[in-house]
Amino acid sequence: MSDTILEVTDLDKKYKDVHALGGISFRVQKGQIFGILGPNGSGKTTTLAILLGILKPNQGTFSWFGNGTDDANRKRIGALLETPNFYPYLNAIDNLMIVAKIKDLTEPMSAINDALAKVGLTERAKSKFKSYSLGMKQRLAIASALLSNPEVLVLDEPTNGLDPMGIVDIRSLILNLKQEGKTIVIASHILDEMEKICTDVIIMQKGKVIRTGKLDEIIQDKEHIFIRSSELSKVKELLGTHVLRLVSDKNNVIEFTSDLSSLEINKKLAQASVYCEEIYVKNQSLEQSFLSHINA
Numbered sequence: 001m002s003d004t005i006l007e008v009t010d011l012d013k014k015y016k017d018v019h020a021l022g023g024i025s026f027r028v029q030k031g032q033i034f035g036i037l038g039p040n041g042s043g044k045t046t047t048l049a050i051l052l053g054i055l056k057p058n059q060g061t062f063s064w065f066g067n068g069t070d071d072a073n074r075k076r077i078g079a080l081l082e083t084p085n086f087y088p089y090l091n092a093i094d095n096l097m098i099v100a101k102i103k104d105l106t107e108p109m110s111a112i113n114d115a116l117a118k119v120g121l122t123e124r125a126k127s128k129f130k131s132y133s134l135g136m137k138q139r140l141a142i143a144s145a146l147l148s149n150p151e152v153l154v155l156d157e158p159t160n161g162l163d164p165m166g167i168v169d170i171r172s173l174i175l176n177l178k179q180e181g182k183t184i185v186i187a188s189h190i191l192d193e194m195e196k197i198c199t200d201v202i203i204m205q206k207g208k209v210i211r212t213g214k215l216d217e218i219i220q221d222k223e224h225i226f227i228r229s230s231e232l233s234k235v236k237e238l239l240g241t242h243v244l245r246l247v248s249d250k251n252n253v254i255e256f257t258s259d260l261s262s263l264e265i266n267k268k269l270a271q272a273s274v275y276c277e278e279i280y281v282k283n284q285s286l287e288q289s290f291l292s293h294i295n296a
Helices: 044-051 071-076 092-102 108-118 134-146 164-179 191-197 215-220 232-242 262-271 286-294
Strands: 004-014 019-029 033-037 059-064 077-080 152-156 183-188 200-205 208-214 223-228 243-250 253-258 278-283
Touching (some): 004 044, 019 059, 019 183, 019 200, 019 208, 044 059, 044 152, 044 183, 077 134, 092 108, 092 134, 108 134, 108 164, 134 164, 164 183, 200 215, 208 215, 223 262, 232 253, 232 262, 262 278
Parallel strands (some): 033 183, 077 152, 152 183
Antiparallel strands (some): 004 019, 004 059, 200 208
């Protein structure tokens, strides 16, 4: 049995004067937290809307669970796309009961209780939606997506606008759901948060995929080397041809990426009798990697 949950091939979407997606392709495997990253307007929400059957592509194909776009796939997918919509004067149980009827669940109350427990809203189950904080509203939206116990969750900017505590709550929830064996596809521009939870990512810009891979590979594909020295001019002279990209040069400290390892750099400087007060390597963050790719 294949572990491929989603296969996207040359997906293209055009509006009148906007080319929203330009032939994107990627694959999501079972058990991944798969991040679709990019600035606003990069095509993230358009991609999710097509994958959920809300929009139709002009070209290209996608297949869920190896079943193409079969309607039966919907029962295996839970989704939160853009702003969650609930009746403000109803409590969590009553709002979810409406969703349960739409999904034709055979044991709605059991499913509702289970979903509320997973998102940490059991104690506020009978509170009206309008009394909820933004973070609680997001958690209720995820509870709604979980009602049918789907194999896959598709989340669009689930931490957008939340305070730090709300972000931590959603992060913990997503990681717990992964531990339960669910596959999660999540679109976001909040890179620091994505770095904490994603296993795999694609980076999008202007409707195109410009980088894809395992998160740790993308972060570590360029190490940042820091050198502190009172002889910085000699350091730069010796390493000039080995600097791939100068990141910063100030206060006797140079930060750069290089085709040499830190060990090779240390040897090269020592052989020329140039010594450093400090030399160390720091892997770039997802944000730094993201910026280096979209500004390339």
